[in-house]
Structures are given as structure tokens and as C-alpha cells.
Amino acid sequence: MGQAEFLTLRKGAEVTGEVVDRRSRFIAQIAPVSSEAEAGSFIERVRSRHRDARHNVPAWLLSDGRERCSDDGEPQRSAGMPTLEVLRGAGLANVCCVVTRYFGGTLLGTGGLVRAYAAATQAAVAAARDAGDIVRMALVRRVTCVIPYGAYERVKRMVMDMQGRVKDSIFAKDVQMNCVFPSGSEGAFVEALRELSGGEELCIVGEPMFGEL
Template sequence: MAPAERPAGAGYLTLRAGAEATGEFEDRRSRFIAQLVHVGGERDAEAFLAEVRARHHDARHNVPAWTLADGCERCSDDGEPQRTAGMPVLEVLRGAGLADVCCVVTRYFGGTLLGPGGLVRAYTAAAQAAVAAAGESGAICEMTLVVPVTVQLPYALHDRVRRLCADAGGRVADALFAEDVQLSCVFRAGEEAPFAAAVRELANGEDLCRVGEPRFAEF
């Protein structure tokens, strides 16, 4: 499946690492159990799918769908009629604005055929239930494109630089006090430049800031 279009630098929602949310739906004795987790890439998603298949080895179907922050998406109907299972689950993940997540919906067959429309509704409902459970449990977090800035400064400027950081919308993630002070600051992408300029002005033109590479993180 072709990568999805995601605006460059756009934030996204994901599950916190280590969290798993589940949701269930039942129709005419067929049980649909959705299991939703954070993944760091396709290898993690494939490993989770294998884990779910082992967990529910007696189930008729284990339908996977995952979407990653780099735009890569995958889904499979795992033996269900084409586009009645994997795609509906993927659409739920897309609709919720989630990325770096994998959802596997396990189906225990109840003995009655549900038809294409019934399958789409059931897989959709199970995935929606898992997403809702993740939200209710506080497992969903927002990832923002951030830029780390390290500031090496004399003690005399410490309080003023902290205030400049806060005024620019940043936060101090760590501080190291030795012969001088090292502040590890984090800013939303684009907000680090005014801070660095303000620190340079405060230090009479001396460049005290080291700007790192942008990355996605909770902010």
C-alpha cells in the first residue's frame, strides 16, 4: 500500500510505549477482539501480529492494520473477503489521527456468515472500541516535532536564560551544574530560533546555544 500523505512536520497522536488497549464487538455469536499498541516500525508491528496470533491461535482470523509516522501503512484481510476487514480497521486508525500504531482484530467465528456489510461494521466497531478504550485510559499521547537546544552558560545568566526559555514557549528538560551551567531545553520546531537569538543578545554576541536535530516527542 502506498504511503499516506502526512504534512511535513505535522504532529500526530499515538499510544504510549508499552500500553495496550482492547475493544470487543459481537455479532451473531462471532466475537471481534481488537488489540491496539504503539509500534516503532514495521518490525514491531509484525512482531505484535505474531504475538497476537500465538495468543489467539484457535481464532479463525487475526486481521492486522498499522500506520506509521513516516507514512507507511499496511493491512490484510487475513482470509476474510477482500476489503471487508483490514481496510476498515486501517480507516479507523486514520480517522483517529493515530500513527506509529498497530491494531490486530481477532475474530472467533460464531457459525453464521455476516456478509460483506456485516464484516465491515464489525471490524470497524471493534477497532473503534479499542481506540475509545485507549483514550479513556489516558494511553493516547500527542507527538510534536521538537528541536533540542543545549545552552552552556555562566551561573550569572542561569535565571535569565530560564526565563527566556519559558517566554519562547520552551521547557528545560535537564540541567547540569558544574564549573558552569548546561541547560538542555526543548522547543516546538520553529520556536528555537528566537530563543537562540535572545540568548546571543544577552551574552553580548557570544553563541552559547547548540541546536540539535528535529525529532518527534511528547511536549
Template sequence: MTFCTLRAGARARGEFEDRRSRFIGLLVPVGGERDATRGVAEVRAARHDARHNAWAWALADGRERCSDDGEPQRTAGQPILQQLRGAGLANVCCVVTRYFGGTLLGPGGLARAYGEAAARSIAAAREAGDLVTQGLVVPVTCVVPYAAYERTRHVALMCDGREQDAIFFEDVQVTYVFRAGQEGRFVAALSELANGRDVCQVGEARLGTL
């Protein structure tokens, strides 16, 4: 399972204006439904003077929801959700705030405006380099002599691993992260380098950045 999401701690903002109505989109990362609900509540509290705060969220497990927040049915939440789907995003929530400009936009105009604000938020995240690919990763911790550290690092890179941390004592305790299913090659290669000794501890698979 791999998916595209917003980097932890990042936020992306996009704005669109039509006939003096302002549509301000905010894209945030979420870990689940509770996070998404909290994110919507925070935007509502911060922009309590707005007429509408429509939203949509999508999770990596396939769950998704959206709300028109008082706009005509399917003119706000659904266009936002369609933008998330179109970008292949998961574990994100997008809230689009509307400040009414005095002119009715009609169902088509509303759908375009809400969708465009969401699209601009996604584009801002992409431009900032805050969209990342996540999937199941497996950490592998090994203890090797200091002299073997660089060679171990080279083997990890050849197995598409990345170093997470290293602690230097007389020996080096280093943790590498691999895409799930790739860690076996590294463990086997390192065992061969260590003349058959087991020098690796394989951790539990978890969601992480690939």
C-alpha cells in the same frame, strides 16, 4: 509534522459480537514496520486458536499496510485501516481477532464487524486518555543559579515549553522541551536575562509528545 498516536506502553482493547462471532480488537503503539510485524505476531501467538487475525498499521511517514488474513478480500484489513485513518492515528497497529460463531456474516457484515471492533479499540484508548499528539520537539538544557530557577521556569512556560528534568546543585541544570521552532524565543529570552551570556544548549529535534 504532528499526528495523533497511542501513548508509549499503552494498549487498548475493543470487542464486538455479531451472530455469536466475536471480534476482539487490540490497538498498540509502534515505532516502525518491524514493531508492527512483531505486534501482529504476538497476537497471533496468543490467539492461535482463532480463525482469523486481520490487521492494519499506519506510520507517521505515510506508510500503511493491512491484511485480511484469509477473510474475503477487503472485508477485514481495509475496514480496520479506514478506522485508523478516520481517527487520524499514526504509528499504531490494530489487530482484530475473529472467533467464528457458526454463521456466515457475508462481506458487508464482516466489514462492519471488523471496523466496529477497531473503532471500539480506538474509543477505549480515547476514554483512557491514552491518545496523545506527537510531533517534532527540541530539548534545551540550561544552567542557571538556584535563585533564577523559578523565573527561568516561568519564561519556559511562556514560550510553551515543558520541563523534562532538573538537577539541583549549587546551580540548577534544567532541560525544557519545546515544539520545534519555538525554542528560539526561550533561548533569546534567557540570554537577555543572563546579560547576553549563552546559558543554553539546544539539542537535536526528535519525535516527542506535544
């Protein structure tokens, strides 16, 4: 069964985190994916990018519960599993991470590898947070409303106060605001806008769909 709500990377984002341990470089690269095929394509892109690396360790997990990882030649459970566990611990889904290792000439042992692969992945997750590239996916409804210019700032605040988000606004003769709300919470906004307009219907409410909140 798929998750009702989860965190993932913004569409089109790719983030990187890197650690160095005894001259071995560990470069974690994370991208959003929506299927096993997309994960496979990302893994191949990273492998092509780092053909000269000793290892390219992949891990991915989807919102439907499917997940997979590989140690790519490293000792068993020293690379892929630590990478996957960091993704899980961050509450992420529909993501793929590939940690590239350039060998520095010193064996790190299983414990050292576990720490290094996990640290590189944690660095990439932190970079994604810092860049604002982590988004929440949930069951949402899109609400479009057309309002006078003079009401724009007030309605914008109403959207935020009622758990919504203004995706974009189109400024023409009037202002068209395209908003998204957690499914079930849009009713309060629609009713508040009806009261503000003296009973006029200003909103078009879409069907529930799974999307970025």
C-alpha cells in the same frame, strides 16, 4: 515522503478495544511500531496470544506512507480495510492494529463485518485517548536549562506559555529542567530566560530531531 507531524501511541503502550456482535467477539489491539519488521513482530505476538481465534486481522501504517492490511480469511475488504481506515481517520501513523475475532456461530455478512471490525478499532483508539497514550510526533528541539529553585515555577509556566513541555526536572544544588519545543519556537523561550537572568546564558539547545511533543 514522510509526514511532518502525526499522532501515534506512546512508546511501550498497547491498548485494546472490544465489541460483541451476535456472539462474535472482536478484540482490537493497537501498538506503536516504527518499521514493517516491528509491525510483523507485533502481529505474530497477537496471533500467538490468540491461537484459538478464527481470524487475526492485521493493519498497519507508517509515517513514511507505507501501509498494509489483510482480511485474514474474512470476505475481501470486510476486515482489514475498515480497520486501516479507522487508523487513518484518527490521524495515526507508526501504529499496528490486529483485530482478533472469535466466531460466535452466526454469519454477519460483509456489511456486518465492516461495522464490527471498524467499531472494535474505534473502541481501541478511544481507549488510547482516554488513557493519555496518544502522543504527537513532530520536529522538535530539546532545551536544557539550569535555574535557581526560586525561579522554577515561573520558568515552568514560561515553557508551557511558549508551546514547550517539561520532560523532567533534576533537583540538585540548582534545578535542571529538560524541555522540548516545536523546532523554531525555542528561540522565544531562550531569549525570555536570558532577560530573566539579566543576560546570563542558562540554556543549552539541541539539534532539531523528530520526537514526541
